[in-house]
Amino acid sequence: QRAPAGGPAAAPVARATSARPRPPRRASGEPPSAGRSGTRVQPDRERAMPTWDVRRRPGRKLGLLLLVILSFLVLRRLDWHNLIPLWLSHRHTGLQANGQNFMLEDSTFWIFGGSVHYFRVPKEYWRDRLLKMRACGLNTLTTYVPWNLHEPERGTFDFSGNLDLEAFVLMAAEIGLWVILRPGPYICSEIDLGGLPSWLLQDSGMRLRTTYKGFTEAVDLYFDHLMSRVVPLQYKHGGPIIAVQVENEYGSYNKDPAYMPYIKKALEDRGIVELLLTSDNKDGLSKGFVNGVLATINLQSQQDLQVLTTFLLSVQGVQPKMVMEYWTGWFDSWGGPHNILDSSEVLRTVSAIIDAGSSINLYMFHGGTNFGFINGAMHFDQYKSDVTSYGKYPQCYPPGDTPTFAGDYTPKYVKLREFFGSISGVPLPPPPDLLPKTAYEPVRPAFYLSLWDALQYMEAPVNSDKPVNMENLPVNNGNGQSFGYTLYETTIASSGVLSGLVCDRGQVFVNTVSIGFLDYEKRKIAIPLIQGYTMLRILVENRGRVNYGDNIDDQRKGIIGNIYLNESPLKKFKIYSLDMKKSFFKRFTAGAWSPVPEAPTFPAFFLGALSVALSPSDTFMKLEGWEKGVVFVNGQNLGRYWNIGPQETLYLPGAWLDQGINQVIVFEEKMAGPVIQFTETPHLGRNQYIN
Numbered sequence: 001q002r003a004p005a006g007g008p009a010a011a012p013v014a015r016a017t018s019a020r021p022r023p024p025r026r027a028s029g030e031p032p033s034a035g036r037s038g039t040r041v042q043p044d045r046e047r048a049m050p051t052w053d054v055r056r057r058p059g060r061k062l063g064l065l066l067l068v069i070l071s072f073l074v075l076r077r078l079d080w081h082n083l084i085p086l087w088l089s090h091r092h093t094g095l096q097a098n099g100q101n102f103m104l105e106d107s108t109f110w111i112f113g114g115s116v117h118y119f120r121v122p123k124e125y126w127r128d129r130l131l132k133m134r135a136c137g138l139n140t141l142t143t144y145v146p147w148n149l150h151e152p153e154r155g156t157f158d159f160s161g162n163l164d165l166e167a168f169v170l171m172a173a174e175i176g177l178w179v180i181l182r183p184g185p186y187i188c189s190e191i192d193l194g195g196l197p198s199w200l201l202q203d204s205g206m207r208l209r210t211t212y213k214g215f216t217e218a219v220d221l222y223f224d225h226l227m228s229r230v231v232p233l234q235y236k237h238g239g240p241i242i243a244v245q246v247e248n249e250y251g252s253y254n255k256d257p258a259y260m261p262y263i264k265k266a267l268e269d270r271g272i273v274e275l276l277l278t279s280d281n282k283d284g285l286s287k288g289f290v291n292g293v294l295a296t297i298n299l300q301s302q303q304d305l306q307v308l309t310t311f312l313l314s315v316q317g318v319q320p321k322m323v324m325e326y327w328t329g330w331f332d333s334w335g336g337p338h339n340i341l342d343s344s345e346v347l348r349t350v351s352a353i354i355d356a357g358s359s360i361n362l363y364m365f366h367g368g369t370n371f372g373f374i375n376g377a378m379h380f381d382q383y384k385s386d387v388t389s390y391g392k393y394p395q396c397y398p399p400g401d402t403p404t405f406a407g408d409y410t411p412k413y414v415k416l417r418e419f420f421g422s423i424s425g426v427p428l429p430p431p432p433d434l435l436p437k438t439a440y441e442p443v444r445p446a447f448y449l450s451l452w453d454a455l456q457y458m459e460a461p462v463n464s465d466k467p468v469n470m471e472n473l474p475v476n477n478g479n480g481q482s483f484g485y486t487l488y489e490t491t492i493a494s495s496g497v498l499s500g501l502v503c504d505r506g507q508v509f510v511n512t513v514s515i516g517f518l519d520y521e522k523r524k525i526a527i528p529l530i531q532g533y534t535m536l537r538i539l540v541e542n543r544g545r546v547n548y549g550d551n552i553d554d555q556r557k558g559i560i561g562n563i564y565l566n567e568s569p570l571k572k573f574k575i576y577s578l579d580m581k582k583s584f585f586k587r588f589t590a591g592a593w594s595p596v597p598e599a600p601t602f603p604a605f606f607l608g609a610l611s612v613a614l615s616p617s618d619t620f621m622k623l624e625g626w627e628k629g630v631v632f633v634n635g636q637n638l639g640r641y642w643n644i645g646p647q648e649t650l651y652l653p654g655a656w657l658d659q660g661i662n663q664v665i666v667f668e669e670k671m672a673g674p675v676i677q678f679t680e681t682p683h684l685g686r687n688q689y690i691n
Helices: 060-075 123-135 165-175 198-202 213-233 259-269 302-316 343-355 411-424 451-457
Strands: 095-098 101-104 107-109 112-116 140-144 178-182 241-245 275-280 294-299 321-327 338-340 358-366 377-379 383-385 447-450 462-464 485-492 496-503 505-510 513-519 524-527 534-541 558-565 573-578 604-612 619-622 628-633 636-642 649-652 660-668 677-679 687-689
Touching: 095 275, 112 123, 123 165, 123 358, 140 358, 165 178, 165 213, 198 213, 213 241, 213 259, 259 275, 275 321, 294 302, 302 321, 302 343, 321 343, 343 358, 343 411, 447 451, 451 604, 485 558, 496 505, 496 513, 496 534, 513 524, 534 558, 636 649
Parallel strands: 112 140, 112 358, 140 178, 178 241, 241 275, 275 294, 294 321, 321 358, 338 687
Antiparallel strands: 095 101, 101 107, 377 383, 447 604, 462 573, 485 534, 485 573, 496 524, 496 558, 505 513, 505 534, 604 660, 619 649, 619 677, 628 636, 628 660
């Protein structure tokens, strides 16, 4: 029999060896939420004990002493087991590996999981996405935890709003999902620097993902804070977390044999008591093992399944098999094709994984969006940055489908729901209704502010004899700059050849006139004839730090080292940090803006108003005629757009709109269109099918 534990509302069921599943029996398992009342599990730090002043009356000390003695005499006669809450009384062993099976307490358990990242979905839509997961027949949520977003500055932690990890985990429990947590510290996830904070790179000798002291000290402080939040959410404490992953795909990195044992111990020392897992792809599986930790695999094809499961059996014996990441799609890179994995191929592979006796996690179930500047990149032969949509999920990319960043249903979802429903043995919950979409009237920007005019409203620039990379700029309380753009200014007195290493893309200006770009492929540019002293400006964009590979130690952004004119290093720079956080735009007073001219000077900010008459709905922004930049609505950074594709629209959640007037700001690098359009459906460019 192949059958999942019915999820939190129904305990796991036993498995027989027949080829096809039969309906599971209903069992008396408790929900993963903390107690049947659904009350929130809170860390000890949030609980306040009442105080009792015993000095007010002379006899109170004696009375208190007698009360303590009487209580002791009474309680010692009670059965202490019966004092444990019912929802905790039968939580003893948690998820365990028992031969070829996972066991949850005394029942065989199948993990039918799906990944949703809370930091890529508006908080207002978490419930919608998780209900869709439950309705698809899945019983387990998996999510990464991004260190770089939770600790943007050393010692300053943010678990609020869209980063409220505890609220996300508890919501999963409430809906009826178990949770596998993947806290890193490195997570890959196609996120900037694999989720590691960029301020780590201020140390010129930094060796990320090793036991280098500068790295482990930072990890220890982060884990001290993070695990104080995670520990109360574990299964054995009444929460939904049944397993925790140790780092992520370390076998393909494998630069320090002491590192993975260190991470395992760091988790256990801080109170992690649930089953520990590793996760590796075919490039690293042979090197990713840790003693006492169950190895799992990441793959996309049935061919990989056979090879990797055979290898697992040879090195760790008879253990439960788990595909921690079955890649249901693939991410896109700017300038490349739109990748598609056929829905029929997905179904065949999922069925093969289950038939092989393996548990599975769909990576992703719903990918969401790289809001802001959080996208990652790859840099092997060429540097390729990821698009704003995070498209690894079955609600996107089957043939003939329109990409649905807003969590709509597609043939992949329908087929997977039919499949998991056929082996669940119980009726699945009905899928939630789709969220409404609206194609709003186009917005014509009314006001404009060129970047050069905006500099007067910026914080004072950094003055430096040499260029300084983003991470080492003395900004953000000494933590450097993580995301956005950096502007370098100096003066030159002659023409010639400008050369240097610019990461990732630098637009070069003579005064305010653009003369071209410097990047990884183009490291030299001709400076035309000039007269007298002239302002040289280089606007550098961090397009996304590499999230996977051997070169993550080298992901500093901006101008790296000296920049040369005719092989002589330039000196005396003014450097502006243009991180474009919410506070950035508050410096632009109403008087800073002017009407949009017929021939704007670029780069520039464009300001318009989106009118929403009724209740706000999701929509998709289309910037036809615009070239490259970033969009902000009511202060929320929707992410990057670029006319080279493949992504052609930006997702604008209705939850971020107000009824009435909404502020729209577009930062455009080179060419503006006449209007900003809106559509009910997203668009991507040319398709490429994944083999």
